[in-house]
Amino acid sequence: MxxxxxxxxxxxxxxxxxxxxxxxxxxxxxxxxxxxxxxxxxxxxxxxxxxxxxxxxxxxxxxxxxxxxxxxxxxxxxxxxxxxxxxxxxxxxxxxxxxLAIMGWWPELIYWGSNGPSKRRLLPGDGTVADGSVLFRINGRDDGMGDEVSHEFDLTLTDDPGFRPREGATDDVVDLMTRWHQQVVxxxxxxxxxxxxxxxxxx
Incomplete structure (x- = not known):
């Protein structure tokens, strides 16, 4: 151009x-x-x-x-x-x-089942994504419910200037590239x- x-x-x-x-x-x-x-x-x-x-x-x-x-x-x-x-x-x-731009798996969505308002609270882990990292902690229990927690991960570019994991800005790399392509074109x-x-x- x-x-x-x-x-x-x-x-x-x-x-x-x-x-x-x-x-x-x-x-x-x-x-x-x-x-x-x-x-x-x-x-x-x-x-x-x-x-x-x-x-x-x-x-x-x-x-x-x-x-x-x-x-x-x-x-x-x-x-x-x-x-x-x-x-x-x-x-x-x-x-x-x-x-090479550094990429990593980052937890995008974390959820658990509960009948009604949940007493459980999600707390951040140690802020890293590597072997042995603590991604998150759950405090509290919901009566009659197990302790299973479900989560999904995005593949993110951690060298991206807009990457802000602690602010919830974790664009999946495929979605990110698609959006950038559309923006340019x-x-x-x-x-x-x-x-x-x-x-x-x-x-």
Whole structure:
């Protein structure tokens, strides 16, 4: 996409140096995004191209909300951790450097049978998932019910910037990749190329 957007900015052809400089930025903050377009990329992408890429950045919706006097909690960086593109970029960077993203089984759903309101309470374990780990503890008993606890596991990417097991954010890897693919194909591509299909601004 970055290569094609650069080509459209440069009237259809790129030099070797321009080809190597064509990279799609995914930045957490407006300042980081603006800094990306300095140096070799200052002339590679015109205003239209920058605007097209900016509207799919992790900070874009927050930036629009702030301009409308909406008060947001936390920082751009904090909220970027949950953005699909930012998370995808974090894992892609690991893969680019020929390292494997760490995955693990994580308990997604834990439940037990009971007739009526349960007196049992689920307490967290030691926060690890390995041989000998304590995943969770159950306190209390329900009269007439056994102690069997059922649980389901998700295969999760623990290197995912949005992985927050203690906050219940444990996306299954298949669901996660499917959602990211849909985000890129149905949101990012159409938004960027809709702007790029418009007439280029006159100098």
């Amino acid at each position: 970055a290569f094609e957007v650069a080509k459209r900015t440069q009237a259809g052809s790129l030099t070797r140096d321009q080809e190597q400089a064509s990279t799609f930025p995914i930045k957490a903050t407006p300042s980081d995004f603006n800094a990306f377009f300095k140096g070799k990329r200052s002339a590679l992408y015109d205003h239209r191209a920058r605007q097209a890429v900016r509207q799919v950045q992790p900070f874009f919706d927050d930036e629009m909300a702030t301009r409308s006097w909406v008060v947001l909690n936390g920082s751009y960086e904090d909220r970027a951790q949950w953005h699909d593109l930012f998370r995808l970029d974090g894992l892609w960077n690991i893969d680019k450097h020929r390292r 149905t949101v990012v591509f159409p938004q960027v190329f809709t702007i790029m299909s418009q007439s280029a601004p006159q100098p």
